[in-house]
Amino acid sequence: MPTELEAPPSAPTADQIEQQLSELGKDRLMQGGLRRLALRFLIDFKLSGRYEQSPRPISKAIYAEFYEFAVKKTGGIAPKDTEASGKKLFGELIDALKDYYAGPGKEDALIITLQGGMGGGYEPRFKWNAGLSAHKSAPNADVTAPDYGVIANTDFMRDIEDKVPQGTTDIWIAASDLSNVGDETSAYSDYVRKVVRSNALRNVDYTYICPQGHAGESRIQNLRDCFNDTPGKLHLHQIPLERFLEISVVLTHFISLNPLAEKPDAYMQLPSLDAHRAWIRLNHKDSARVVAKMKSLINSFPEDDA
Incomplete structure (x- = not known):
């Protein structure tokens, strides 16, 4: 086919x-x-x-x-x-x-x-x-090189999310799994929460989208604690799995650090044994599609009480 x-x-x-x-x-x-x-x-x-x-x-x-x-x-x-x-x-x-x-x-x-x-x-x-002849004469073919890139051997949290530029107002995360996986008491988990809280204190709002039934109580509570007495707010939307798969047929994570910008960015996590170091920065067209789908899902499903 x-x-x-x-x-x-x-x-x-x-x-x-x-x-x-x-x-x-x-x-x-x-x-x-x-x-x-x-x-x-x-x-x-x-x-x-x-x-x-x-x-x-x-x-x-x-x-x-x-x-x-x-x-x-x-x-x-x-x-x-x-x-x-x-x-x-x-x-x-x-x-x-x-x-x-x-x-x-x-x-x-x-x-x-x-x-x-x-x-x-x-x-x-x-x-x-x-x-295929269509490849030889596509009227709207983009003949420029794509601007996506692999971020190899980069810790997304330490090297990117912990260094968002001043003026950042929103971070959107489509997470395929927010259940209680891994060690929530590990040093790295503590560091993740430190970064999230630091951004929240800078008035950055976080919006999470995840499949229904994939949000663990303790993990969500740890997230909520990051926003105690901060100007930044936490928004959580749990949606049916089949709707989450409209973002991508692969269950993975997507993050946008400027979803409200005219040309938003988006990063996709690769399934990997060392997943926090395996990310792709999507090109502008794919980023716009991912962010538009996230926005549609956010608007379609009410947020959980946070």
Whole structure:
């Protein structure tokens, strides 16, 4: 089934890659086993800048990290020989992608392949389908390079949210999970609350959107405590999961530090074992879409008492 992606001749944006990943996940070639999860992992691995590290990650290390990721996501058990299992799984994934684009995906706008062979590390490659004439003569094609960027090895809280510019009035966060996960008493959790309270004392309002049933009582209370006697206010909107997925087909976090600006920004967190260091800064068009959807959901669902 062809996807309806905007396909300019410039490099694909993160949002377009996510759309194509969603389309691939619907096909039978990605069903069963761990193929879909493996492709998700490899794309996140690339977008978070891991392949650019020196020395370049070797396949054996990638296999081990993938199965650690898979166990965390599925609750399953890692194979005894992650190298052999990983080589088999990722080899099958390469073949499945080839079969998909030779068959049901032959008219998809965006093609995703994996670089195999010695030193390839199964690195994903993204390219537009040159066989589609629309790509050659799209009347409204944006021929400029996209302005999104991967924020690799950056702690979003320490390096960005803790340094919002003077005059910031609102921070909007679409959080896929605000349940009581992790250690709420850890030093990092204390630091997060310190940053939020510091911004609240500077008259910054925080608005959270999360799926219904994904807001833990203690975590929300800790958030509310950050706003005691501050000019900044906390707003929490719990919405049906299916509506939250209108922001993105992937359950993840989005943050905008200037949602009311004429050209708002937006950041997307990549699912990762080190998620607070794996973010994408979306381009202006994708940021505007994400923020507009957040605004629509905020207006559609009343906020919880905060």
